[in-house]
Amino acid sequence: MMTALDDLCPIPFHEASENARARILSRLADTELFVALTREPADDRAEILSFDLSGTKAALACDSEERLSEFMGRVVAYAAMPGRVLAALLGEAGSALLVNPGRPSELFLDASALDWLGQVLSAAPEEGGELRPSWLTAPTPEAIEIFLVPLAQRLADMVGLATSAALVAAVWPDGRRGHLLLLRGCADDSRAALAKAFAEFFSFLPMVEGGVDIGFAELDLPQGALLLDVPERKPEPEPVRRDPKAPPRLR
Template structure:
């Protein structure tokens, strides 16, 4: 099972709109192996295009062996993030067939790819510099909508984010909405982290008042939803030589 497979417990084309959006968000961050007509030459590569009743589609899989299995043998390919492939195909009015025959099979026409590209252009709505007048518990519908996608996104940010909190915020101008308050983020990485969260939010239904993103090492209300990225994987243990083994000769 790949991360895309795990999100497609309900097939993409049968899923509801929020589930489809989350699948497309994951696709954008997935390395895809796209079939080529021949090996790249002089930094140029030509995708294989398949004529289907719905239009012309490129073929890509999230595992090399899946691509070879579908084609029926070795095939020239190029590896790139889904967001890059989607942008190139949308510009030319082509579609994309992903993982045919697997749980995460997707048939995305140029219109869907164009929507994906526009969502990836989302810019973060940053929290005001001043301290909020009041922070409180997030609305239950916000928790239901955001808890799982935020936890998955934090899994991509191991070592970048120390803590993320979802709260309801009331600002001094009277505006109310939700806020994501992050702690333990190096200032050099704050822009990239905020952009990644803005992309995630762009794929989800909008909450009343919106969701601001801020960075602060501050106390939080007890009712806040607090998420932390999983710990980094343990370093592999060094190989220990059997002291009873004969010496290696050079």
């Protein structure tokens, strides 16, 4: 059975383009991973199982407990946690991570890559206040090429949180030029979380001149704005995404 990570890996991770690898890592951060432990946890304490891969200490994790047991050839103790939490733990410990060995989404991240990933995911967006751009125009062809497909994929995760998004080029009162992503149909109490989610999203992608701001104001859109709708909620329940701040679920 293919998973969301598999779907992003039509070719091996380390052969993929920079944009494709960025989308995979962004998805990995939000995926619940099952990391192998040395033994069953005791008193809420757990020790991650380490492997020696070419002289590098590495942990093993899969995006389902069945995949983990199948690779190990036996039922194995595990801790379940979002990829962002596991990346931070292993990055601090100087360990590497092997994900989904033998699957389309197999990938190996060394300690430096995990440390970088943790820094990206811990970054918080700057507060923009109510500052409004002086001028809006159509986004540049470069921005459309870089962001169109990743944005459509990311917005598919925003069912019920937003109704649509628009990407435009913006000129700000201080003369700065860049791009602006306007999110529509967002509840006030979800805006801070959405701003952080999209700040993370753009940090995984190539930079465009002036960067990309995130806003929620109802502005008149220029001709040529890139408009994207958030898919409507399906009758089937959406996959559960665990709170990144929640403690690991131990078995």
